[in-house]
Amino acid sequence: MIGICLLGATGSIGDSTLDVISRHTDHYRIIALTANSQTPKMVKLCQQFKPDYAVMASESAAETLQKQLKALSPSTQVLSGTAGLERVAALPSVDYVMAAIVGAAGLLPTLAAARAGKRVLLANKEALVMSGRLFMDEIQRSGAELLPIDSEHNAIFQSMPVDFSRGLAAAGVRRILLTASGGPFRTKTLDQLQSVTPEQAIAHPNWVMGRKISVDSASMMNKGLELIEACWLFDAKPSQIQIVVHPESMIHSMVEYVDGSVISQMGNPDMRIPIAHAMAWPERMDSGDQGMNIFEVAQLNFEKADEQRFPCLRLAREAIEAGGTSPAVLNAANEVAVEAFLENGLPFLAIPQVIEKTLEQSTHKRASSLDVILDEDREARVLAAQFVRQLG
Numbered sequence: 001m002i003g004i005c006l007l008g009a010t011g012s013i014g015d016s017t018l019d020v021i022s023r024h025t026d027h028y029r030i031i032a033l034t035a036n037s038q039t040p041k042m043v044k045l046c047q048q049f050k051p052d053y054a055v056m057a058s059e060s061a062a063e064t065l066q067k068q069l070k071a072l073s074p075s076t077q078v079l080s081g082t083a084g085l086e087r088v089a090a091l092p093s094v095d096y097v098m099a100a101i102v103g104a105a106g107l108l109p110t111l112a113a114a115r116a117g118k119r120v121l122l123a124n125k126e127a128l129v130m131s132g133r134l135f136m137d138e139i140q141r142s143g144a145e146l147l148p149i150d151s152e153h154n155a156i157f158q159s160m161p162v163d164f165s166r167g168l169a170a171a172g173v174r175r176i177l178l179t180a181s182g183g184p185f186r187t188k189t190l191d192q193l194q195s196v197t198p199e200q201a202i203a204h205p206n207w208v209m210g211r212k213i214s215v216d217s218a219s220m221m222n223k224g225l226e227l228i229e230a231c232w233l234f235d236a237k238p239s240q241i242q243i244v245v246h247p248e249s250m251i252h253s254m255v256e257y258v259d260g261s262v263i264s265q266m267g268n269p270d271m272r273i274p275i276a277h278a279m280a281w282p283e284r285m286d287s288g289d290q291g292m293n294i295f296e297v298a299q300l301n302f303e304k305a306d307e308q309r310f311p312c313l314r315l316a317r318e319a320i321e322a323g324g325t326s327p328a329v330l331n332a333a334n335e336v337a338v339e340a341f342l343e344n345g346l347p348f349l350a351i352p353q354v355i356e357k358t359l360e361q362s363t364h365k366r367a368s369s370l371d372v373i374l375d376e377d378r379e380a381r382v383l384a385a386q387f388v389r390q391l392g
């Protein structure tokens with residue numbers, strides 16, 4: 001039996017992961033489930049999966065959960081806070097850690113999993129964006145396996161030669177084509193974008209996802225973060241990655257080789273597919289998806305991305321080119337701006353403005369240690385909150 005720690009069990013990726021695991025209970029056992037504050041959902045999940053550990057972000061939520069589990073799942077030990085998350089991510093009984101907490105809150109537990117040499121199933125792209133080299137070094141040092149869950153990166157992984165880690169040039173790869181759906185505002189003009197609402201932003205045409213990543217998809221910062229994510233995962237330069245808008249979300253990304261061959265991975269937009277792939281790798285297993293109806297899809301379209309309407313793409317590219325702590329600052333400012341937008345406290349088009357101003361004001365540093373990264377993250381949040389007040 002393979003022991004699983006699911007960080008972010010109550011979220012959208014959490015749901016899909018539990019759906020896949022439920023189909024293979026003879027192979028996988030849930031050791032730990034974690035959540036931020038959704039106690040009622042955690043009670044249900046603990047009752048169903050009987051994990052050894054459950055972790056809530058706050059102590060009060062953990063106490064509530066503990067009381068309710070006394071009768072329903074007495075063998076579950078309840079922990080709280082970052083220390084609890086880090087502990088369950090590194091348990092000896094855990095083989096695979098699904099990193100599916102949203103945002104910077106996932107960084108420390110995901111790093112703990114990397115350090116402990118687990119198979120890290122990485123959905124929490126913000127963790128890698130923030131800590132880049134440091135994270136990849138931890139994976140190397142501990143001998144952990146890093147498998148991308150983000151559908152595009154999972155597609156790139158599947159389209160790469162097995163030995164891609166020796167370098168893209170040596171592996172005969174010319175470039176990566178990173179696909180983007182274009183989000184709910186793909187065809188909107190700049191003028192129309194001025195008045196879009198959070199409700200419109202989170203109504204994604206192809207994917208059902210958490211609120212934060214849905215807004216990121218609408219602003220295309222999601223693709224910006226994914227560009228940075230791809231640079232680290234595949235040791236690629238930003239110039240080796242071409243973003244391609246592909247509204248059908250059937251091709252999940254492509255790898256172009258020096259001989260002109262282009263290999264892609266296709267499938268329905270269903271996160272259970274990359275999750276099942278990464279869990280079973282190098283084998284295959286049923287994900288629950290019924291397969292794509294190619295005649296219903298019928299047409300695949302491709303467009304260039306528009307950095308005028310979606311400046312977050314440019315900001316992310318500039319941040320990874322600048323290196324150091326810039327991607328962490330970009331990520332922190334984006335989290336603050338998205339939160340404000342979701343609370344109707346910031347217009348949609350001010351999201352990239354807050355990020356750009358924060359990047360301009362923050363001191364560019366080498367990302368030499370986790371402390372430096374976390375300090376920059378904190379500082380950027382303070383700056384971004386000031387710009388939110390100015391622009392909100």
Ligand code: NAD
Binds near residue numbers: 010057105124126208
């Ligand atoms: P979500 O909002 O649906 O779920 C987030 C999870 O994180 C929840 O379980 C929540 O309780 C937990 N969480 C939130 N804040 C926390 C905190 N401060 N401390 C501890 N736990 C906390 O998000 P999601 O859509 O499942 O996305 C999760 C991650 O996966 C994100 O990084 C996202 O970019 C990435 N991702 C998601 C999808 C998708 O289809 N949903 C696709 C690719 C990548």
Ligand code: MG
Binds near residue numbers: 151
């Ligand atoms: Mg993605």
